[in-house]
Amino acid sequence: MMTKYYIAYGSNLHLEQMAKRCPTAKVVGKSEIKDHTLTFRGTDNRSFATVEPCKGESVPILVWQITPNDEKELDIYEEYPDLYRKEVMEVIVDNQPVNAMVYIMNEGRPLNLPSKEYYLTILEGYNSAGFDVEYLNIAMENSVEKNK
Numbered sequence: 001m002m003t004k005y006y007i008a009y010g011s012n013l014h015l016e017q018m019a020k021r022c023p024t025a026k027v028v029g030k031s032e033i034k035d036h037t038l039t040f041r042g043t044d045n046r047s048f049a050t051v052e053p054c055k056g057e058s059v060p061i062l063v064w065q066i067t068p069n070d071e072k073e074l075d076i077y078e079e080y081p082d083l084y085r086k087e088v089m090e091v092i093v094d095n096q097p098v099n100a101m102v103y104i105m106n107e108g109r110p111l112n113l114p115s116k117e118y119y120l121t122i123l124e125g126y127n128s129a130g131f132d133v134e135y136l137n138i139a140m141e142n143s144v145e146k147n148k
Contacts (some may be wrong), residue, residue: 005098005101006100006101008062009038009051011121011122011125014124015128017121022073026064028065030093030130035058036058037139038059039051039052040113040139041111041143043109043110047118048114050104059135074103078103083105084105085105111144113140122136
């Protein structure tokens with residue numbers, strides 16, 4: 001069976017949440033998506049994280065090894081294919097290039113702030129992974145300013 005890797009940059013950085021949803025998934029390492037930025041998009045009452053191309057920026061990520069069953073659970077959680085689509089990106093984990101699947105929000109959703117609960121879930125993921133929270137703060141700011 002081929003090993004499948006999955007890139008988490010939002011609420012799936014939260015280890016306990018992932019353990020419940022995908023009990024067989026394992027973190028293989030930390031990395032970043034280069035030339036992308038983290039933003040929040042969605043409708044008035046539902047806004048979620050996504051990544052978008054942006055030269056010179058990067059988004060901290062956890063790379064997970066997942067089973068087909070984990071992927072099914074993730075598809076449900078990410079509302080694939082209605083809300084998110086899947087893409088494959090090459091990221092570097094432990095100095096090795098890895099091709100990993102990532103969920104990216106489908107076009108056409110406005111920038112919008114996430115719920116406090118969703119934000120705190122991501123914040124906890126950032127803290128447990130040791131990521132710089134500044135990335136998250138900038139994403140929040142960018143998701144507000146453009147609405148004004």
